[in-house]
Amino acid sequence: xxxxxxxxxxxxxxxxxxxxxxxxxxxxxxxxxxxxxxxxxxxxxxxxxxxxxxxxxxxxxxxxxxxxxxxxxxxxxxxxxxxxxxxxxxxxxxxxxxxxxxxxxxxxxxxxxxxxxxxxxxxxxxxxxxxxxxxxxxxxxxxxxxxxxxxxxxxxxxxxxxxxxxxxxxxxxxxxxxxxxxxxxxxxxxxxxxxxxxxxxxxxxxxxxxxxxxxxxxxxxxxxxxxxxxxxxxxxxxxxxxxxxxxxxxxxxxxxxxxxxxxxxxx
Ligand code: 1HE
Numbered sequence: 368x369x370x371x372x373x374x375x376x377x378x379x380x381x382x383x384x385x386x387x388x389x390x391x392x393x394x395x396x397x398x399x400x401x402x403x404x405x406x407x408x409x410x411x412x413x414x415x416x417x418x419x420x421x422x423x424x425x426x427x428x429x430x431x432x433x434x435x436x437x438x439x440x441x442x443x444x445x446x447x448x449x450x451x452x453x454x455x456x457x458x459x460x461x462x463x464x465x466x467x468x469x470x471x472x473x474x475x476x477x478x479x480x481x482x483x484x485x486x487x488x489x490x491x492x493x494x495x496x497x498x499x500x501x502x503x504x505x506x507x508x509x510x511x512x513x514x515x516x517x518x519x520x521x522x523x524x525x526x527x528x529x530x531x532x533x534x535x536x537x538x539x540x541x542x543x544x545x546x547x548x549x550x551x552x553x554x555x556x557x558x559x560x561x562x563x564x565x566x567x568x569x570x571x572x573x574x575x576x577x578x579x580x581x582x583x584x585x586x587x588x589x590x591x592x593x594x595x596x597x598x599x600x601x602x603x604x605x606x607x608x609x610x611x612x613x614x615x616x617x618x619x620x621x622x623x624x625x626x627x628x629x630x631x632x633x634x
Contacts, residue, residue: 377419380408384432385416390425390574391567392416399433405485406441407459413489414463417470425574425581428566429467429493430477431486436502439484445513457516460485464492464518468589473581475570477562478502478544478553488517490552491526494585495569498553499562502544509536526551577615 376385382398394416396403420427431437448456467474467489476493483505490496506523508515515523515536523532527550534540544556557565573581587606591599610616622628 374421382409396431402438404441417466426570435480437486460517467492477566491522496553505541510539
């Protein structure tokens with residue numbers, strides 16, 4: 368056990384609730400009276416949470432309390448900032464969501480109700496997305512006279528394409544849960560109320576992977592995808608050699624060959 372393994376989860380503002388479940392940490396947006404609108408305290412709390420996770424946390428499940436995952440940026444705070452402060456505010460969101468996307472452990476988000484504006488930006492920073500059938504997606508920034516600031520311009524074109532994001536912002540359209548799955552906004556659609564259990568089941572599977580494999584998937588894969596082909600192939604070979612050279616990988620391979628490991632069957 369590492370010296371920090373028994374460390375508790377970080378202290379969080381009242382708008383966030385966190386608990387441990389075995390190797391998982393469950394983080395919940397807990398401001399349902401404001402539809403989980405993301406104020407500064409919440410975004411800073413998210414950054415702290417992901418930067419200070421105890422070493423024995425292997426995956427995180429992120430969900431929202433109440434009827435909606437998140438109504439996005441807290442619009443009441445926006446009215447008080449000048450341009451310089453707004454830039455700093457957006458950069459703060461970037462830092463917090465980078466702590467998710469390029470953090471230490473994979474994050475499974477459970478989406479329901481409104482997943483809009485900054486709420487969609489938050490979801491897009493997570494690695495696996497489960498949507499309950501009530502989930503819907505929108506980028507209302509266009510209709511509010513503002514622009515995305517939590518990383519959507521970078522992440523969403525990679526998920527759904529620049530043209531589709533452009534159209535979402537121009538017209539304020541919504542996509543429902545099934546449409547969102549078709550576009551890649553979520554990977555699963557489940558019945559209302561079933562999202563958390565599904566998210567925990569998936570996070571448990573992720574947590575059972577070797578840490579070095581999860582590292583490669585989270586950190587090497589997206590970088591390779593943005594590289595030129597020759598550099599990408601080289602990086603892939605290096606990563607593959609590092610991964611398969613790990614003693615735990617060798618043990619897993621031996622277990623399969625000795626018929627001690629499960630087969631890859633359809634499920
Ligand atoms: C809020 C926010 C918010 C609710 N900031 N306070 N996001 C949006 O443009 C979406 C704005 N929200 C909505 O359209 C609706 O609230 C919902 C469809 C999500 C939910 O509707 P409903 O009827 O369940 O709730 P409500 O009555 O609208 O809201 C309940 C309370 O939450 C109310 O406050 P109250 O004091 O009157 O009770 C609302 O004012 C408050 N509330 N959403 C502040 N977003 C880094 S850049 C990202 C840019 C963006 O995210 S822009 C998109 C902003």
